[in-house]
Amino acid sequence: MAQRNARWRYLAGALTTLAVALLAGCGPAENFKQSSLDPQSDFTRMIHSLFQVEYYLALVVFILVEGALVYVVLRFRGKPEDPEPEQVHGNTMIEVIWTAIPALILAALAVPTVKSIFRTYEVPQGDVLQVDVIGHQWWWEFRYPQHGLVTANELHVPTGRTVSLRMITQDVLHSFWLPKLAAKRDVFQQRTTTLWFTAEKEGLYPGQCTEFCGIQHGRMAFQVMADSPQGFEQYLATLKATAPAPAAAPAAVDSAKPTAAAGTTTATLGATTVVADTLAGAQLWMTKGCLGCHSLDATKPMGVGPNLAGIGTRKYIAAGWLENTDANLAKWIQHPQEVKHGVIMPDLGLTDAEAQTLAAYLRQH
Ligand code: CUA
Numbered sequence: 001m002a003q004r005n006a007r008w009r010y011l012a013g014a015l016t017t018l019a020v021a022l023l024a025g026c027g028p029a030e031n032f033k034q035s036s037l038d039p040q041s042d043f044t045r046m047i048h049s050l051f052q053v054e055y056y057l058a059l060v061v062f063i064l065v066e067g068a069l070v071y072v073v074l075r076f077r078g079k080p081e082d083p084e085p086e087q088v089h090g091n092t093m094i095e096v097i098w099t100a101i102p103a104l105i106l107a108a109l110a111v112p113t114v115k116s117i118f119r120t121y122e123v124p125q126g127d128v129l130q131v132d133v134i135g136h137q138w139w140w141e142f143r144y145p146q147h148g149l150v151t152a153n154e155l156h157v158p159t160g161r162t163v164s165l166r167m168i169t170q171d172v173l174h175s176f177w178l179p180k181l182a183a184k185r186d187v188f189q190q191r192t193t194t195l196w197f198t199a200e201k202e203g204l205y206p207g208q209c210t211e212f213c214g215i216q217h218g219r220m221a222f223q224v225m226a227d228s229p230q231g232f233e234q235y236l237a238t239l240k241a242t243a244p245a246p247a248a249a250p251a252a253v254d255s256a257k258p259t260a261a262a263g264t265t266t267a268t269l270g271a272t273t274v275v276a277d278t279l280a281g282a283q284l285w286m287t288k289g290c291l292g293c294h295s296l297d298a299t300k301p302m303g304v305g306p307n308l309a310g311i312g313t314r315k316y317i318a319a320g321w322l323e324n325t326d327a328n329l330a331k332w333i334q335h336p337q338e339v340k341h342g343v344i345m346p347d348l349g350l351t352d353a354e355a356q357t358l359a360a361y362l363r364q365h
Helices: 002-024 042-075 092-120 228-239 258-262 271-285 326-334 352-363
Strands: 131-137 138-144 149-154 153-156 162-169 174-177 186-188 191-197 203-209 222-227
Touching: 002 131, 042 092, 042 191, 092 174, 131 153, 149 153, 149 228, 162 174, 162 186, 186 191, 222 228, 271 352, 326 352
Parallel strands: 131 162, 153 222
Antiparallel strands: 131 138, 138 149, 162 191, 174 186, 174 203, 203 222
8 A cells, every 4th residue: 555655656746847847848839939839920820829729729629638648547457356258359430430530630631731831832923022031151141132132141021012022042051940920931942932021019030940951050040020000111221321422532431421531530529539530440340350351331242251231230140149249249250160160251350459449340331
């Protein structure tokens, strides 16, 4: 008896531990940044409603089948003195029933499922925002072909307007996954894949590469920022303003910023310091090799390194790996191989002061 009690206590303890461990992973889906259970677009709502139908149907089947099983086990359990039970070999009627019911359920589920699959592959027409997505080891390039603009790792889109994505990769296979707004789609070299979504609410929606693509695959994230339509127009205007003014001197990289290009000295000491720093930053930018791979002009796609127009206001750097603080930016510039081993960006042997100056310079872009 004591042994039996101990066994029950052991079983109860094990079940409680398991339940606590399982429940620890639970919580409202909106608390999780990358949860497909928190749909925020027409596209993800369509998938989510399908998921809900299947989930609740499966729950009903589970309760019926397991309930019947538990009932039979308890109701007809054998005792040691029982005689040998009657031996049954098959029952055609029951077998037909338990084959037909699941087949009918699956056939019924196939109709909305297949319909939804086809819908996810439709290419939206009309007043859509076209975005070209290019996967790189290990960052994402985003182009707005209708506006002749390019950016990287942080994609702005307007709410209420359908975004049509066309995706390819520059190097190896990647997979674009934007759980709250869209689905997961592999990106290939010779074949364009597509996705579409209409964001409902303003906000920041994280995404991630989900195809193993090399040593920094886990740090190939991106953000989608859904802006109000006006906010989005403003964002486009800021990107456009990063192009040098037509009459600018060719050597001035950021001639759109008058203070830096002309080296204007201003009346107050603080402002003079800023101008001097900016000039020093621009000089480092041009002499240390940054210019070879990155552009600060959103109208000039280069494709080697991420376009850095608007880098100063992005939320993250290093493809979603680090928060965009001054210290992180300087560290990333100075020790790229330490921060993200294996990236194309080499360690340029910058001093602390040079890295800080460059970071301050980028902050203004
Ligand atoms: Cu790109 Cu994993």
